[in-house]
Amino acid sequence: MTVEPVPDLADIQGNILRGYKKDHVRHLVLTITDPQAARRWLLDATSGETAGTPQVTTEKSYSEKPPTCLNVGLTHAGLETLGVAAKHLRTFPHEFVDGMASRALKLGDTGPSDPRHWKAEWQDPSKVHVVVSVHADSPGQREKAGKEVLDAGDGAAFDKTAQLDGDAFPGGQVHFGYRDNIAQPHFAGIRDPIDRPDRQPLVEVGAVLLGHQTPVEDVRWEVPQPKRLGFNGSFNAFRVLEQQVGEFEDFLSQSAALIKDNGMANMVLPPDVEKTWDPPTSRFEAMRELVAAKILGRWRTGVPLALSPYSPTPVCLGKLNDFDYANDTDGLCCPVGSHIRRCNPRSSRIVQRNTNHSRRIVRRGMPYGPPHDPDHPDDGKERGLLGVFICASLIAQFEAIQYDWMNLGLQDPRITGTNDAVVGNNEPEFSSFTMPVGSSSIELRGFSRFVHTVGGAYLFLPSIRALKYLGSLHP
Amino acid sequence: MVTTQPSKWVQFLQSKLTQPGEWLLVQYWKHRAPVTTPTWVWKTAPGDNLQQCMNLVMPLADKTDVGRARAAKAVAANVDEIFTGLNNVGTVHFARFDLIGGNLCMFSVYDGDLENYLRDFISVFGSVFDALMELVEAPPPTPCGLHPEAFIDWIIAHDAFQITGDVPSLFPDEGNIANLPRDVVLLLEQHPNVQLGRYSGYPGKSAAQIRLATGIDW
Ligand code: HEM
Numbered sequence: 001m002t003v004e005p006v007p008d009l010a011d012i013q014g015n016i017l018r019g020y021k022k023d024h025v026r027h028l029v030l031t032i033t034d035p036q037a038a039r040r041w042l043l044d045a046t047s048g049e050t051a052g053t054p055q056v057t058t059e060k061s062y063s064e065k066p067p068t069c070l071n072v073g074l075t076h077a078g079l080e081t082l083g084v085a086a087k088h089l090r091t092f093p094h095e096f097v098d099g100m101a102s103r104a105l106k107l108g109d110t111g112p113s114d115p116r117h118w119k120a121e122w123q124d125p126s127k128v129h130v131v132v133s134v135h136a137d138s139p140g141q142r143e144k145a146g147k148e149v150l151d152a153g154d155g156a157a158f159d160k161t162a163q164l165d166g167d168a169f170p171g172g173q174v175h176f177g178y179r180d181n182i183a184q185p186h187f188a189g190i191r192d193p194i195d196r197p198d199r200q201p202l203v204e205v206g207a208v209l210l211g212h213q214t215p216v217e218d219v220r221w222e223v224p225q226p227k228r229l230g231f232n233g234s235f236n237a238f239r240v241l242e243q244q245v246g247e248f249e250d251f252l253s254q255s256a257a258l259i260k261d262n263g264m265a266n267m268v269l270p271p272d273v274e275k276t277w278d279p280p281t282s283r284f285e286a287m288r289e290l291v292a293a294k295i296l297g298r299w300r301t302g303v304p305l306a307l308s309p310y311s312p313t314p315v316c317l318g319k320l321n322d323f324d325y326a327n328d329t330d331g332l333c334c335p336v337g338s339h340i341r342r343c344n345p346r347s348s349r350i351v352q353r354n355t356n357h358s359r360r361i362v363r364r365g366m367p368y369g370p371p372h373d374p375d376h377p378d379d380g381k382e383r384g385l386l387g388v389f390i391c392a393s394l395i396a397q398f399e400a401i402q403y404d405w406m407n408l409g410l411q412d413p414r415i416t417g418t419n420d421a422v423v424g425n426n427e428p429e430f431s432s433f434t435m436p437v438g439s440s441s442i443e444l445r446g447f448s449r450f451v452h453t454v455g456g457a458y459l460f461l462p463s464i465r466a467l468k469y470l471g472s473l474h475p
Numbered sequence: 476m477v478t479t480q481p482s483k484w485v486q487f488l489q490s491k492l493t494q495p496g497e498w499l500l501v502q503y504w505k506h507r508a509p510v511t512t513p514t515w516v517w518k519t520a521p522g523d524n525l526q527q528c529m530n531l532v533m534p535l536a537d538k539t540d541v542g543r544a545r546a547a548k549a550v551a552a553n554v555d556e557i558f559t560g561l562n563n564v565g566t567v568h569f570a571r572f573d574l575i576g577g578n579l580c581m582f583s584v585y586d587g588d589l590e591n592y593l594r595d596f597i598s599v600f601g602s603v604f605d606a607l608m609e610l611v612e613a614p615p616p617t618p619c620g621l622h623p624e625a626f627i628d629w630i631i632a633h634d635a636f637q638i639t640g641d642v643p644s645l646f647p648d649e650g651n652i653a654n655l656p657r658d659v660v661l662l663l664e665q666h667p668n669v670q671l672g673r674y675s676g677y678p679g680k681s682a683a684q685i686r687l688a689t690g691i692d693w
Pocket of ligand 1 (some may be wrong): 126175176180183342363385389451
């Protein structure tokens with residue numbers, strides 16, 4: 001790995017290399033109504049004057065944690081509306097130019113996830129210009145900062161098409177009940193106090209920042225021009241992912257019953273082991289938890305199967321990410337088709353031999369909607385994940401994970417042709433998940449898709465210098 | 476289906492059309508109703524993600540026998556590296572180099588998405604391709620590792636357009652079958668090289684699945 005100088009952290013938007021660790025987010029989906037006022041706002045929001053307009057947060061370390069943090073993401077239509085010249089727009093990667101909806105087939109956004117069924121605010125991509133994300137410690141602070149953004153240019157700069165609020169659940173859980181936000185890339189030269197040991201190579205910052213060495217030797221993604229617009233920028237696949245929690249829980253119950261009724265329970269979980277769990281549970285509940293763990297690769301407590309195949313009880317929190325699959329070639333502990341092993345095979349043997357560590361992405365999603373209440377499974381409320389998937393190349397990282405690994409399983413011939421059971425675009429006629437046990441396996445079939453895409457956009461996260469450049473354009 | 480016969484006038488005009496006349500007619504059609512080809516949508520249907528074809532037709536800068544000999548030499552000099560590289564890409568069923576007319580061609584069958592395939596390509600044997608690019612007409616900027624997007628765009632532009640199903644399946648909204656020839660002409664006008672169909676002896680299987688089933692290390 002070539003060691004490069006650490007990039008200028010004051011030039012990079014926050015939340016890319018290190019997370020904000022805030023519990024509340026508001027994504028404002030905006031149409032630019034007055035480009036001049038929008039440009040003015042960009043200049044104000046990057047002026048360093050903390051008294052007026054809320055400032056776009058940078059990656060620079062702070063001595064006092066700010067109560068709110070702000071990010072700006074722009075679509076291709078947004079850059080165009082701000083006045084970026086056509087010759088420069090052409091230098092952006094074509095998947096970004098075309099936009100997320102046009103990549104539906106590749107992303108598996110078909111059937112219920114077809115862009116034609118997306119929510120109203122995403123129906124006309126030419127009107128989605130900016131997504132301003134406000135991260136806050138409290139809903140009150142989020143409200144205040146969000147309003148200040150909308151007041152830009154005396155309220156003339158933007159028209160709000162949607163306001164999407166996300167709130168962290170206790171213990172970092174997301175819908176479906178899993179603990180999330182454990183595994184993130186560790187960037188070379190960047191110190192993050194919450195980094196957990198993970199037995200993986202350090203990740204070059206070029207995995208998320210344009211203009212730097214990428215994890216693929218001798219490959220750099222092209223920097224959109226002019227350089228001060230593209231350099232140190234990043235891309236965000238912003239996806240609104242609705243989760244069908246009731247259906248998911250039903251699937252766990254049906255699968256648990258199937259395993260028990262067919263006398264296979266003792267094959268997958270030693271008898272009575274659930275009595276040693278904290279808290280102890282019934283055999284049936286234990287089977288449900290086991291299925292949940294097998295399809296994701298972690299127990300819902302966050303404990304990885306690779307380290308603890310028979311118990312979800314956390315032993316040492318520092319070890320939550322300190323594992324690899326190299327000694328579990330057949331997926332007896334962590335199935336090859338589980339969500340986390342598909343999305344990051346670590347050093348498992350995979351078909352695309354040079355690709356193991358090259359598709360790392362940063363995830364900063366937050367749940368939205370109320371938690372599922374098992375007593376009122378059909379409450380008619382929408383819930384899901386406001387997914388933020390950050391990378392330097394949407395094609396080579398986000399789309400490649402989603403297409404090759406998550407929805408096709410190309411990385412291992414034993415799962416090719418199957419989709420990720422948790423988030424893949426499954427149809428009951430074809431879906432299947434294999435849980436290897438000893439020298440045989442249990443196959444779960446007939447489940448539908450538990451995650452529906454209901455909106456989203458490919459966003460460019462410009463550097464601070466680039467935001468200033470955009471603010472000072474004179475088209 | 477009812478098809479209408481062109482009127483006597485049109486038949487007369489058609490019989491009189493010479494090659495330049497036909498060319499003019501095509502330009503007129505193009506102007507009236509251009510055929511758009513959203514590559515991703517047409518090239519890949521959802522279940523169509525294994526055993527894809529790449530038919531790379533790269534016009535040589537020097538099309539003389541000496542130029543073609545140079546191309547043959549460049550391939551020969553790098554062939555071991557290329558084939559080892561393809562092995563590492565892991566998703567390739569077949570690949571071969573051909574000299575056809577004044578073109579250096581690489582025909583391959585691979586699994587997954589073309590853009591991912593090409594990126595794996597760059598990381599595995601980018602330097603070999605850099606050497607080949609010295610011999611072709613209007614090459615992309617090199618080294619390809621520093622210009623991956625431009626390289627991939629160039630390859631896609633030189634990959635033969637693929638008609639994977641029946642020709643009519645390309646025009647699902649085409650109500651009038653009599654218009655089909657016009658649309659096909661326009662399509663060909665846009666794409667000099669076209670793959671018209673393909674057959675697979677073992678459909679729906681990846682290269683690694685075949686290797687696994689036949690006891691070859693994947
Ligand atoms: C609603 C949809 C989704 C849910 C509920 C979900 C849930 C989770 C959970 C619970 C984890 C384990 C926690 C951790 O390791 O940090 C995880 C890990 C991960 N997910 Fe997802 N996920 C979703 C969508 C996606 C999508 C769309 C992608 C990418 C295309 C993705 C990529 C990843 C990656 C890369 C990891 C980390 C794997 C590792 O490094 O070990 N996820 N996800």
